[in-house]
Amino acid sequence: MNFCSQCGAPVALKVPPGETLPRFVCEACQTIHYQNPKIVAGCIPEWEGRILLCRRAIEPRVGLWTFPAGFMEQGETTEQAAARETLEEAQALVEISSLYAVFSLPHVSQVYVIFRGRLRSPEFGVGHESADVQLFSHEQIPWENLAFPVIYETLTRYIQDLGRGRFEVHVGVVPPMGR
């Protein structure tokens, strides 16, 4: 951040009075510009014992697989965001069934809010950010070709929960790749 989005004057990084962290503060109009983590809302869409995954057509991690997930928009609920991403990336209508995980990724200031969902029908297609969309049985999940550590972490726990027949809400931290 170099300029004030309110008045266009340069900003400086400094600790405002009464605060403890440095913020971008406008030198002209004194507006404090806060920066905050973003929510990535996602969904594991289920259909008769299989789950719907998308192969990414865009960077980062183009060509690798993920469940539908993306940045939440203003004015949405987390459930609406997860269903919208499923429609956009997999052209599939999903009914959000339950919260599955809340994972913090502090190294990129993101929080993943992930739901389980039921496909309303086995109809889906290739959204504009996807190169392929497929239903996978639990044995077919492309573990070697998942796009991000948070996708691997989520699906690992999902398969474990399936195995023991009990789903719980998972909360935790997912570190960067390779740690």
Add this chain to the structure above:
Amino acid sequence: MNFCSQCGAPVALKVPPGETLPRFVCEACQTIHYQNPKIVAGCIPEWEGRILLCRRAIEPRVGLWTFPAGFMEQGETTEQAAARETLEEAQALVEISSLYAVFSLPHVSQVYVIFRGRLRSPEFGVGHESADVQLFSHEQIPWENLAFPVIYETLTRYIQDLGRGRFEVHVGVVPPMGR
């Protein structure tokens, strides 16, 4: 938003190519400025059957009661943010015990991520955003003087869960006051 935070040129609200929603786009450097919901991380701090609440010393809703909660910072986990807010607002050290609720407030583009926490000791104090901090038994909760609908909603469910001796993770939407 009036000016590009990258280059200082004016921005225009328009739908970028390949997208469906209007964004602030810089007319000079073409940077797209996304705006996203913010996370409010909070904690219900428990001590021997009582919970710690803070009376707000700042607007909005000055003078009314809340559990510790505030905007998550870059580089934090949700649990760290909830514990930090408890330290800042109630000068109390808390151990985050479990996720309690994820509430969307789409009318203000906020998502509350609320945990249960255990106070490490019955020591607390009045943080700089608080006018008073007290432990309340469940019969003493100041229902008529809670700061926000999301606080009322959370504590209502908490007391219900206590009554039946079983806590679950609550997910839902909290509408604006008076609806």
